Amino acid sequence: MSFHGILILLLWEVLLPVLAGTIFISVWRPVTESLPGRVMASWISGQFLLFALFQLVSVPLTLKGKNMDQLMSLMEFLLMGVLALALVRFVTDRIRRRDRAEVATLPKSRGQIALWGIALLLLILQLVLSVVTTYADGDDAYYIAVATAAGQGNTLFTADAYTGFGYGLNYRYALASFPLWIGMLSRISGIGTAAVAHSCFAPQLILLAYGGFGLLGSLVLKERRQFLPVFLIAVEILVLFGDFSNMVPENFLLARSRQGKAALATLVIPMCFWLLYQLVEWLQEKGKFTFLHWLLLEAVVLTACMCSTIGAVLCCLLFACVGLSSAVMTRKIRHLPVLALLCAPCLIYLGLYVIRG
Numbered sequence: 001m002s003f004h005g006i007l008i009l010l011l012w013e014v015l016l017p018v019l020a021g022t023i024f025i026s027v028w029r030p031v032t033e034s035l036p037g038r039v040m041a042s043w044i045s046g047q048f049l050l051f052a053l054f055q056l057v058s059v060p061l062t063l064k065g066k067n068m069d070q071l072m073s074l075m076e077f078l079l080m081g082v083l084a085l086a087l088v089r090f091v092t093d094r095i096r097r098r099d100r101a102e103v104a105t106l107p108k109s110r111g112q113i114a115l116w117g118i119a120l121l122l123l124i125l126q127l128v129l130s131v132v133t134t135y136a137d138g139d140d141a142y143y144i145a146v147a148t149a150a151g152q153g154n155t156l157f158t159a160d161a162y163t164g165f166g167y168g169l170n171y172r173y174a175l176a177s178f179p180l181w182i183g184m185l186s187r188i189s190g191i192g193t194a195a196v197a198h199s200c201f202a203p204q205l206i207l208l209a210y211g212g213f214g215l216l217g218s219l220v221l222k223e224r225r226q227f228l229p230v231f232l233i234a235v236e237i238l239v240l241f242g243d244f245s246n247m248v249p250e251n252f253l254l255a256r257s258r259q260g261k262a263a264l265a266t267l268v269i270p271m272c273f274w275l276l277y278q279l280v281e282w283l284q285e286k287g288k289f290t291f292l293h294w295l296l297l298e299a300v301v302l303t304a305c306m307c308s309t310i311g312a313v314l315c316c317l318l319f320a321c322v323g324l325s326s327a328v329m330t331r332k333i334r335h336l337p338v339l340a341l342l343c344a345p346c347l348i349y350l351g352l353y354v355i356r357g
Helices: 003-031 035-063 068-096 111-133 140-153 178-189 193-241 249-254 258-281 291-306 309-332 338-340 345-354
Strands: none
Touching: 003 035, 003 068, 003 178, 003 193, 035 068, 035 178, 035 193, 035 291, 068 178, 068 193, 111 193, 111 249, 140 193, 140 291, 178 193, 178 258, 178 291, 193 249, 193 258, 249 258, 249 291, 258 291, 258 309, 291 309, 291 338, 309 338, 309 345, 338 345
């Protein structure tokens, strides 16, 4: 890996998502008080926004037979607009809150510092294991090859993953653009696709997954957030010692995190629960659920579709279960039309999959 390529990957995988995530500052501020927690929340929400934009532009370009260079150009243009919007959002938020004394804090007690230190060490251990003990999963034979064909061959699902020769568009895979994101990172940075997927992208998704667990824990614990490191340590231990099969979530998180279904299981679905939990609290008049909450939820839905076609099915089922049960529980139905509208992309992708797949 070249130093220049690593800097480009850090720009695309860390800095740009963190900056873009400031658009959702009002969404994650109430559920996290620490400075590292807010940076992580901004990183997660910004990454979901970038994934959603990528899915929205990559699928139409793929269906029209365009190439990777055109996709990259369009993404760079959209990214400039997102960063401009994020800057405006950050400045207006600072002006609005300039008279308030609220400051993000760090853990103060020795016990909390020790617990956070243990949680951090376990996380570092998992990151190291995910890189040095990585192996070629069977799905890599296709998905990494697709990403390689996209990154090096300047194609979008139009080259055979096994031979490299051109062939007709395969709708079974073309509607889930997760491998194209890896191919784009490889093409931008100049680093090999397998190295990007196994050594760069996989650790990023593990960090984002634990950040999502932290947000979910902060929301559930509420006034007892001092126990958040205990919650994370428990999750980390379960992950480390729960890999007894190649079909369990622990395996997807540590050994297959560079794949779309792994991101769906360990990052997207937990974030769906995080936002839907806040939706139910809003219906119970215990919290807020603003337009930005709905926007972030739609970004999560589009990311689910980007990860795998099954993500579209799971999101629709999850929205139906939570929407109907909360309507019965609170006797309010104002959220049902919006949830149905958010499922529209899922239904479109599923329709294309059934008709053309």
